[in-house]
Amino acid sequence: MLSYQLNIHDSPSIRALKISEGVSETSLEQTIGLSLISEYNTQLLNMSRGLQQNLDQKRNAQTEIKYLASFILKEPTDLNGTQGFLLTPEEATNLQNKYPQLNLTQKDGQTYIEKPRLEAFIESKKQDLAALNTDSEMASLQIQTVVDQRKQAITLLSNLIASRDETIMNIVRNIK
Amino acid sequence: MNQQTKFLTSSKKLRWVKPKENIPDLLPDSVDQKAMEVLAFYEKDEKEFQNHWVWKEMGCSPETFFKQVENYVESLNIPKLQWAEAYQKAKQVSRIRALEKHKLTNTHPFKLMGALRV
Numbered sequence: 001m002l003s004y005q006l007n008i009h010d011s012p013s014i015r016a017l018k019i020s021e022g023v024s025e026t027s028l029e030q031t032i033g034l035s036l037i038s039e040y041n042t043q044l045l046n047m048s049r050g051l052q053q054n055l056d057q058k059r060n061a062q063t064e065i066k067y068l069a070s071f072i073l074k075e076p077t078d079l080n081g082t083q084g085f086l087l088t089p090e091e092a093t094n095l096q097n098k099y100p101q102l103n104l105t106q107k108d109g110q111t112y113i114e115k116p117r118l119e120a121f122i123e124s125k126k127q128d129l130a131a132l133n134t135d136s137e138m139a140s141l142q143i144q145t146v147v148d149q150r151k152q153a154i155t156l157l158s159n160l161i162a163s164r165d166e167t168i169m170n171i172v173r174n175i176k
Numbered sequence: 177m178n179q180q181t182k183f184l185t186s187s188k189k190l191r192w193v194k195p196k197e198n199i200p201d202l203l204p205d206s207v208d209q210k211a212m213e214v215l216a217f218y219e220k221d222e223k224e225f226q227n228h229w230v231w232k233e234m235g236c237s238p239e240t241f242f243k244q245v246e247n248y249v250e251s252l253n254i255p256k257l258q259w260a261e262a263y264q265k266a267k268q269v270s271r272i273r274a275l276e277k278h279k280l281t282n283t284h285p286f287k288l289m290g291a292l293r294v
Contacts, residue, residue, distance in 0.1 A: 028254075032266040035249060038242035039267075041225075048218045055211050140214040147221050148274035157230050 033156040040150035044143065051139045054132055061129040068122050076115060079105055084112035 071091075076083040084105060087095065092111035095102055102121060105112045231238055249259070 028262060029266065031245070031249060031252070032263050034241075034245045035263070036266060036270065037238075038245065041238065041242070044218060044222070048215060048222075051211055051215060055208060055215075058208060136208075136211045140211055143214050143218050145271065145274045147218060148277050149270045150225065151221075152270055152273060154225070154228060154230065161230060161233050 030156065030160060033153050037150060037153040037157065040146050040153060043146050044150065047139055047143050047146065051136065051143065054136045054139060058129060058132045058136065061125060061132060065122060065125050065129065068118065068125065071113060071118060072115070072122075077112060079107060079112055079114065083115040085115065085118070087111045087113060 071085045071087075074085040077086055078084075084107075087104065087110075089111070092104060095113065096104060099121065102113060102117060105114055226238065231241065234241060236244070
């Protein structure tokens with residue numbers, strides 16, 4: 001049995017739960033149970049925000065992949081032994097600004113994107129997307145688990161309140 | 177008919193035919209769907225939590241209650257190490273119970289690892 005020096009704290013709702021009367025092992029467990037509600041609450045808030053961000057990132061990644069993959073549908077041109085796709089000036093500017101690492105090729109005053117480079121870039125984006133998906137699956141599992149943990153902790157609080165009410169009712173019955 | 181629900185009935189058994197795609201395979205939408213369902217599940221649970229009868233019964237908001245519990249725990253003057261150990265143990269028990277509820281213990285270790293990472 002654990003015992004600690006107790007100060008009567010000015011917390012009406014906590015005192016009302018009758019867990020402040022001597023810190024036995026049971027009441028310590030109850031106190032921990034109540035503290036856990038707060039922790040689970042914070043965890044859930046952060047995890048749900050994280051999952052929402054993950055969803056947004058995935059949508060962006062999917063849009064990017066679709067956009068990049070749309071160039072593969074074009075008729076390829078031979079660029080000195082390598083295949084490439086001809087870009088309109090708007091497409092070239094857009095790609096240059098968004099993905100400078102793609103290193104577009106100039107030939108006869110036209111801008112091209114090399115097929116192998118584009119495919120490798122799409123592959124790396126797909127890998128990023130796969131990583132996001134894994135994170136999303138894990139986050140989903142974690143949220144479900146913590147929701148259940150919070151429910152357990154709330155049940156403890158409900159039981160404490162119910163037992164307090166029963167004690168009061170017993171006292172009232174005895175007085176009658 | 178939706179492209180994804182097309183089936184070819186050349187043999188007696190229905191068999192799935194992957195639609196021709198010009199765009200490289202993207203990862204399945206089902207993951208997104210699952211995440212959205214989980215978020216909706218959390219939002220519903222959060223609403224229930226905020227409106228739980230215990231807060232009315234205690235006459236305070238959850239946030240006030242958390243603060244009161246925190247102050248109360250401080251007032252107990254429990255040695256930090258002892259509190260941390262007991263707290264960790266309680267968390268583990270609670271996690272195992274929650275995992276058992278979802279029957280995650282029998283699923284792929286990868287999933288279990290994810291759930292335990294909290």
